[in-house]
Amino acid sequence: MKTFKFFLLNILFFTVIISCKDNKEPIAQNNNFKVEFEKFTLDNGLQVIFHVDKSDPVVAVALTSHVGSAREIEGRTGFAHLFEHLLFLESENLGKGGLDKMSARIGGSGANGSTSRDRTNYFQTVPKDALEKMIWAEADKLGFFINTVTEPVLAKEKQVVKNEKRQSYDNRPYGHNSYVIGKNLYPKDHPYNWQVIGSLEDLQNATLKDVKEFYNRWYVPNNVTLTIAGDFDPGQAKEWVEKYFGEIKRGKDIPEMEKKPVTLTETKKRYYEDNFARLPQLTLTWPTVYEYHPDAYALEVLGNYLTQGKKAPLYKTLVEQQKLTDEVELYQRSSEIAGEYILQVTAFENTDLTKVYNTINEGFVNFEKKGISQKDLDRIKAGQETNFYNSLSSVLGKGFQLAQYEIFAGDPGFINQDIKNILEVTTSDVMRVYNTYVKGKHYVATSFVPKGMANLALEGSTMAEVAEEKIIEGAEESFDASIAADYEKTPSSFDRSKEPPYGASPDVKVPNVWKETLSSGLKLYGIENSEVPLVQFLMQIKGGMLLEDANKIGVSNVLAQLLTKGTKNKSPEELENAIESLGASVNTYATDQSIIISGNTLTKNYAETVNLIQEILLEPRWDEKEFDLLKQSILSQIEQEKANPNNIASNEFAKLIYGQDHILSHNNIGTKESVERITMEDLKVYYNLNISPSVTNFHVVGDVQATAVKKSLEGINDTWESKEIKFPMVAAPQVPGKSKVYFYDVPGAKQSVINIGYPALAATDKDFYPAEVLNYRLGGGGFASQLTQQLREGKGYTYGIRSSFNGSNFKGPFTISSGVRSNVTFESVDLIKEILNNYGKNFNDEDMEVTKSYLIKSNARAFETLRSKLGMLSDISNYNYPIDYAKLNEKIVKDFTVEEIKNMASSYLDPNKMIYLIVGDAKTQLKKLEQLGFGAPVLLNKQ
Structure with a gap:
C-alpha cells in the first residue's frame, strides 16, 4: 500500500437512517442522525454511490476494485498490490506522474490507496472545485492505463514494492508472523495462504504479459x-460520471468469491528466531467466520471482554x-x-x-465460570457507538463505509442490518461462540523469540519456514523508468487529453x-461543530520532560499514565468502567514539553466525562500496584525499541541534534536505568510542583457550545490550586x-534507515512557515517532491522519503528521513546530497506554481475533521x-517569489552543514560512506 489502512468500525446503540433515493423506505428512522446515499449502475456495470455532505467545501472520491490477493494464483502472488502502485504512475491522458502529479496542483490530500485480501481502493479528498478533474482522472486509470506500462516502469515498481516489504516485514520485529500464520492456517490452495504483499520471487518473475492479463481481467467497470462523498451537485456529478466512465467497455462476468472457511484437523505450533525481536511473542490463531457472518458480532464482543480493561479475565491473569x-x-x-480469531501476547x-x-x-477457565454480564455487554456496545461516529467525521470515512457495504454485503443500506445484528448480540451468544470456535478447538500457535533463544518458544513447537531474500551488492537490475511507452491511444468519443x-x-x-481565560488561569479555546454528536477535547499542561531531573527522565511519562489508573474514590477498574459506560475514551500521556489529557465522547455524555477528568486530574489515587505494573510496561517498551531500526534512528538522531547533555536529546519515556530509579515520591513531587491551571490550555471541538464548556469546567476552575511554574532555560x-x-x-539489516538534518527553526520564528513553503517541493509534498520523484520513482531505492521542519517553542530540526535498500545506502545518501545542493539553484517558475x-x-x-480543528487550536494556544493564521499564511504563499526560495535554500538547506545518520549493516555499508567527502563515518555502537 502507499500509506493508508482503513478498518470499518461497528455501529451500536442508535438508530440511523440510510436512505437510497431509488430504493424503498428505509428500515429504521430517527430524525437526529442520517447518512443518505444515492446508488445507480452504469450500462457497463460500474456501481456508483453518492453521499452529499455540505459541511465543508471538499469532496472525497474513491475507486474500489473488487480484487485483492485472494484473486491471485500460486506463483503469481502480489499482483493486486503491485497494481495499486502502478495505477498512480501514468495513464494515457494524465501523462507521467498521473494522479500524484495532478494532486499537487489541485490541493488534494494526496492520492493514495490500499490493498487487502479482497479489494484494492484508490482515494483522495480534494477541494470541491476539482471534482470533475478527479472523475476524469479516475476514469483514465480504469479505462486508459495499461498501454502506458513499460518493462522499465514495471522493473522500477518491483523495486519499490520490494522496499515496502523490507520496511514493513523483513526489517522489523515480528514482521514474518502473519506469513507463518497464513501458511499454517490455510491450505496451499486457499486464497488466504499467501500474504497481500506477495512473494519477492513472484514479483521478480512477473512479466509485462502477466500484468496486462491481470489488469484486463479484474480492472473492468x-x-x-x-464512491463520491462531500459537497457537490449530484445531478452534475452524474453527468460527469456518465461522460468519463460510460464508454469504458464492460469486462467478462466476474464470478462471486465462494465462502471458504477452514477447519484445522490438528493444532500446529511453530517458532521463529527473529533477528529484530528483543521480547518473545506468542500468537494463537483459530479459524472462524467471514465478514458479516452472524457469529462475527459476538466474537468481537468476546475478544473485547476477554482482554480489554482491568476486568478482563486474560488481563487479570497475564498482566496483574x-x-x-x-x-x-x-x-x-x-x-x-473466511476469518480468523487472533490472540497475541508480547x-x-x-x-x-x-x-x-x-x-x-x-x-x-475463569471466564467459563463467570461468563459475561449484561452490564459489561452494554459497556462494550457504548464504546462502539462512539467509534462509529468517529468513523463518520470525514467525508472520506462516510464514503468508505458505503463502499464497504456495497462490495461485501451487496447493498450500502446493509448498515441497517449490521446495526440489528450488533444489537441482537446476547450474553449467551458470547458464550456460544467461545464454545464453538475457541474452547477445545485446534489452532495455530506461533512463537517469535529473539535470536538464540528458541528455548523460550511454546513447548512442542517446530521451526517455521520463512523465505528471506539475500541483499547482494550490485545485484539489482538497472532500468530507466523515464522512457516513454510507444502505443496507439485507446479511442474515445471525445478528446480526453484536455x-x-x-x-x-x-x-x-x-x-x-x-x-476565554478562567479565574484560575486555565485558558480555554473552542470550536463549535455539530456535524456529528461528538465532542473531542485536549487538556495540555505545559512542562513534560522539560521540568524533569536529567537523571530521572521519564517521570512525567509515568505520572501521565498513572493518572488514569484510579482516583481517590474509584479503583482502577471502577474508573475504567465509569469512562467506558459513557461510551467515552480518555487518554493521558506525556510529551517532551507537556502532559496531555485527551478525550472523545458523545455530546450527551460530555459533562459527565469532564466530571471524571476533574477526578483524574485533582484526586489521583497513587496506586502502588499500578505504579509497579506501569514501570514494568515502560521497561518492556524500552527493550522493544532497542531492536527497531526506526526507533534507534530517532533516539540517536536526537542526541546528535541537541548534544548529549541537552534535555531534548532524551527520549521522554526514559532509559532502563532512569525508569528503574523513579519512585512514587518522584511523581508526587512533580505533581505538586508543576501541575497548575496557570500553565494549562483546554482545547475543545465538536457539538458543544462555549457556555456548556465553561459550565463543565467550573469544578476544576474552583478547586484546582494555581501556582507559578518556573521553566528552566533551554539552550539553543x-x-x-x-x-x-x-x-x-x-x-x-535488509534496509538502512537514513536521517539527515540539523537544528533549524522554532515554530514561533518568522521564517518557520516560509521554510515549510520552501520544503514543499523538496520533500514535504509527497509524490510532488523531488526526493520522492528521484529516490522512489526514478531509482526505486525506497518505499518512502520525506523532509520537514519540526519546530516548537524551541528550535527544532530540519530532517530528511527514509528507509532504503541496504545495497544502495551510499548511492541514496549521495543522491540526497546532490538534490540539496541543486534545489535552490534549479527551483523555477513551475515549481513555484505547483507549490x-x-x-x-x-x-x-485544512480543518475538515475534529482532529484537524484540535490541531488548529493547539497551534493558536502554543x-x-x-x-486567522491560515489566511495570513495564504497571503505569505501568494506573495512568495522564486528568488526568495533560492535565498532561503542557501540559508536553510546546506548539505555541507548537516548531520548524516545511517542505521544499517556496518559490515557492508560503512566504508563506502567515506565517498561522501565528510571524512570517515563515526561508528556509534562499537562492539
Whole structure:
C-alpha cells in the first residue's frame, strides 16, 4: 500500500437512517442522525454511490476494485498490490506522474490507496472545485492505463514494492508472523495462504504479459465501485460520471468469491528466531467466520471482554497476577471468504511462552465460570457507538463505509442490518461462540523469540519456514523508468487529453474560534461543530520532560499514565468502567514539553466525562500496584525499541541534534536505568510542583457550545490550586560547522534507515512557515517532491522519503528521513546530497506554481475533521498564532517569489552543514560512506 489502512468500525446503540433515493423506505428512522446515499449502475456495470455532505467545501472520491490477493494464483502472488502502485504512475491522458502529479496542483490530500485480501481502493479528498478533474482522472486509470506500462516502469515498481516489504516485514520485529500464520492456517490452495504483499520471487518473475492479463481481467467497470462523498451537485456529478466512465467497455462476468472457511484437523505450533525481536511473542490463531457472518458480532464482543480493561479475565491473569506482559489482544479478523480469531501476547524479557500459554488457559477457565454480564455487554456496545461516529467525521470515512457495504454485503443500506445484528448480540451468544470456535478447538500457535533463544518458544513447537531474500551488492537490475511507452491511444468519443476546468472556487471555511481565560488561569479555546454528536477535547499542561531531573527522565511519562489508573474514590477498574459506560475514551500521556489529557465522547455524555477528568486530574489515587505494573510496561517498551531500526534512528538522531547533555536529546519515556530509579515520591513531587491551571490550555471541538464548556469546567476552575511554574532555560542547539557522518550498526539489516538534518527553526520564528513553503517541493509534498520523484520513482531505492521542519517553542530540526535498500545506502545518501545542493539553484517558475497551487487550494480541507480543528487550536494556544493564521499564511504563499526560495535554500538547506545518520549493516555499508567527502563515518555502537 502507499500509506493508508482503513478498518470499518461497528455501529451500536442508535438508530440511523440510510436512505437510497431509488430504493424503498428505509428500515429504521430517527430524525437526529442520517447518512443518505444515492446508488445507480452504469450500462457497463460500474456501481456508483453518492453521499452529499455540505459541511465543508471538499469532496472525497474513491475507486474500489473488487480484487485483492485472494484473486491471485500460486506463483503469481502480489499482483493486486503491485497494481495499486502502478495505477498512480501514468495513464494515457494524465501523462507521467498521473494522479500524484495532478494532486499537487489541485490541493488534494494526496492520492493514495490500499490493498487487502479482497479489494484494492484508490482515494483522495480534494477541494470541491476539482471534482470533475478527479472523475476524469479516475476514469483514465480504469479505462486508459495499461498501454502506458513499460518493462522499465514495471522493473522500477518491483523495486519499490520490494522496499515496502523490507520496511514493513523483513526489517522489523515480528514482521514474518502473519506469513507463518497464513501458511499454517490455510491450505496451499486457499486464497488466504499467501500474504497481500506477495512473494519477492513472484514479483521478480512477473512479466509485462502477466500484468496486462491481470489488469484486463479484474480492472473492468463491472468489478468496480465509484464512491463520491462531500459537497457537490449530484445531478452534475452524474453527468460527469456518465461522460468519463460510460464508454469504458464492460469486462467478462466476474464470478462471486465462494465462502471458504477452514477447519484445522490438528493444532500446529511453530517458532521463529527473529533477528529484530528483543521480547518473545506468542500468537494463537483459530479459524472462524467471514465478514458479516452472524457469529462475527459476538466474537468481537468476546475478544473485547476477554482482554480489554482491568476486568478482563486474560488481563487479570497475564498482566496483574502473573505479570508476564503489559498487554493482551484478542480480535476477530473477518475477510470476504473466511476469518480468523487472533490472540497475541508480547511477553516481558526472557519469559517462557509456555508459561504465557498456561496462564491464557487459566484466564479462559475463569471466564467459563463467570461468563459475561449484561452490564459489561452494554459497556462494550457504548464504546462502539462512539467509534462509529468517529468513523463518520470525514467525508472520506462516510464514503468508505458505503463502499464497504456495497462490495461485501451487496447493498450500502446493509448498515441497517449490521446495526440489528450488533444489537441482537446476547450474553449467551458470547458464550456460544467461545464454545464453538475457541474452547477445545485446534489452532495455530506461533512463537517469535529473539535470536538464540528458541528455548523460550511454546513447548512442542517446530521451526517455521520463512523465505528471506539475500541483499547482494550490485545485484539489482538497472532500468530507466523515464522512457516513454510507444502505443496507439485507446479511442474515445471525445478528446480526453484536455484536463477539465476547475469549478467555482470554494469559500474556505476557517472555523470560528472562541477563547476565554478562567479565574484560575486555565485558558480555554473552542470550536463549535455539530456535524456529528461528538465532542473531542485536549487538556495540555505545559512542562513534560522539560521540568524533569536529567537523571530521572521519564517521570512525567509515568505520572501521565498513572493518572488514569484510579482516583481517590474509584479503583482502577471502577474508573475504567465509569469512562467506558459513557461510551467515552480518555487518554493521558506525556510529551517532551507537556502532559496531555485527551478525550472523545458523545455530546450527551460530555459533562459527565469532564466530571471524571476533574477526578483524574485533582484526586489521583497513587496506586502502588499500578505504579509497579506501569514501570514494568515502560521497561518492556524500552527493550522493544532497542531492536527497531526506526526507533534507534530517532533516539540517536536526537542526541546528535541537541548534544548529549541537552534535555531534548532524551527520549521522554526514559532509559532502563532512569525508569528503574523513579519512585512514587518522584511523581508526587512533580505533581505538586508543576501541575497548575496557570500553565494549562483546554482545547475543545465538536457539538458543544462555549457556555456548556465553561459550565463543565467550573469544578476544576474552583478547586484546582494555581501556582507559578518556573521553566528552566533551554539552550539553543548549535548548527554544525561542517557535515559529519554517523553510523549505528544493525548486523544483517535488509534496509538502512537514513536521517539527515540539523537544528533549524522554532515554530514561533518568522521564517518557520516560509521554510515549510520552501520544503514543499523538496520533500514535504509527497509524490510532488523531488526526493520522492528521484529516490522512489526514478531509482526505486525506497518505499518512502520525506523532509520537514519540526519546530516548537524551541528550535527544532530540519530532517530528511527514509528507509532504503541496504545495497544502495551510499548511492541514496549521495543522491540526497546532490538534490540539496541543486534545489535552490534549479527551483523555477513551475515549481513555484505547483507549490502555491497546492498550499492555497488545500486550505479548503485544512480543518475538515475534529482532529484537524484540535490541531488548529493547539497551534493558536502554543505559539500565539492569530486566529486567522491560515489566511495570513495564504497571503505569505501568494506573495512568495522564486528568488526568495533560492535565498532561503542557501540559508536553510546546506548539505555541507548537516548531520548524516545511517542505521544499517556496518559490515557492508560503512566504508563506502567515506565517498561522501565528510571524512570517515563515526561508528556509534562499537562492539
